[in-house]
Amino acid sequence: MTNINDFRKDPQHTLWEELDGVRAGMLGLVGSGDHMQPMTHFVDRAASKLYFITSDQTDLAKQAGVTATAHYCVASTNQDFYACLSGVLKPITDKAKLDELWSKVVAAWFPDGKEDKHITLLEFSLGEAALWASTGNPLIFGLEIAKANLNKDKTPDVGEHRVVTFAKAA
Template identity: 55%
Template sequence: MNAYKAVEKDPRAALIKEMKNLRAGMLGVEGSAQHMQPMTHFPDWDRNRIWFITSKDTDLVRSLAPDSHAHFCVMSTGQDFQACLRGTLTETCDKAKLDEIWSPVAAAWFHGGKEDPNLTMLRLELTDAAIWGSSDSTLKFGFEIAKANMKEDELPDIGTHMILTF
């Protein structure tokens, strides 16, 4: 099923499926002067949270204030699915969650292991997400563009957009 149909059918299921297939997205704090940063995500869909492992000395962590709002954006490798998730971002070290998501990849960044003094975690408590799904068919895309160019009052129908509230 392409992203267009998946988003139309069940936006939450489409989001979960697409994020499972992605290694990272871009995380940024609203109102900060910092650019969004690439981060590996560890979703906890039962609690509507996304966890991140990072270093305390990053611009992202330094830009956090109490009740900071943040966006986490992802795009599928097929470029037919995009999502921007929003919520409250908090720095918090949860040892049980860290044990659950720790991997050789994380260990490569923190030579002191899970006890590295620079290691910290971020938790994004999701409030909502904007999700887009488009057709993965080159033929449909071409047809819709041609049709819209021939009819002044017509726009191409190549995608869908949904808002999900958590």
């Protein structure tokens, strides 16, 4: 459950914590005309990057080209945290990174293992993230709804919104 006070103090830290607790989100390329698709992310906090492993046969991998602007959206399992991340998505060749990220779950998608000729590693360098966190406490939520219904000038105060900008890598 998202701690709203921690989010107010350090929204970027909350983002990393939430990404660690979410298995997948929706990834898409800006202007591609294609729908976003579900993808599992691998987090590199220090570099402000996410990695995705996919096949070079997917529309996403084909259209990522050398570099492309992408959005990745996630929602926490408790539905009290939402994020839309934007940045540059590009295919990379990095055997050490692929070895680091490889697991039995990833292997299930590639019958020939890490040597599968269609494996593509996508690197998502974060530029900005729009974040929303709300209270997961149903009593606070109910109280805020009741207060808003009793006062036409009041809207429910159940969450916060922040935008985080990530430093460009040197």
